[in-house]
Amino acid sequence: MQEHHFYCPHCHAGNVVIIDAKAKSKEIVADCDICAHPVLLNYNFDPNKRIEFTADFAANQLTLA
Ligand SMILES: [Zn+2]
Numbered sequence: 483m484q485e486h487h488f489y490c491p492h493c494h495a496g497n498v499v500i501i502d503a504k505a506k507s508k509e510i511v512a513d514c515d516i517c518a519h520p521v522l523l524n525y526n527f528d529p530n531k532r533i534e535f536t537a538d539f540a541a542n543q544l545t546l547a
Pocket of ligand 1: 491492493495
């Protein structure tokens with residue numbers, strides 16, 4: 483497990499999520515601690531165990547803009 487920081491795409495507040503390093507690739511939705519909007523998190527681990535991480539609007543939020 484490792485902590486990873488991301489910025490909420492809705493309010494740009496810093497958030498922390500706990501990532502399970504044993505998972506090879508995951509897509510999860512986390513609620514922003516500040517504005518409570520759902521944030522879609524995609525992460526992958528390369529062979530060197532480096533994390534590739536993106537935070538974006540959750541799919542169900544895209545139509546609300
Ligand atoms: Zn937010």
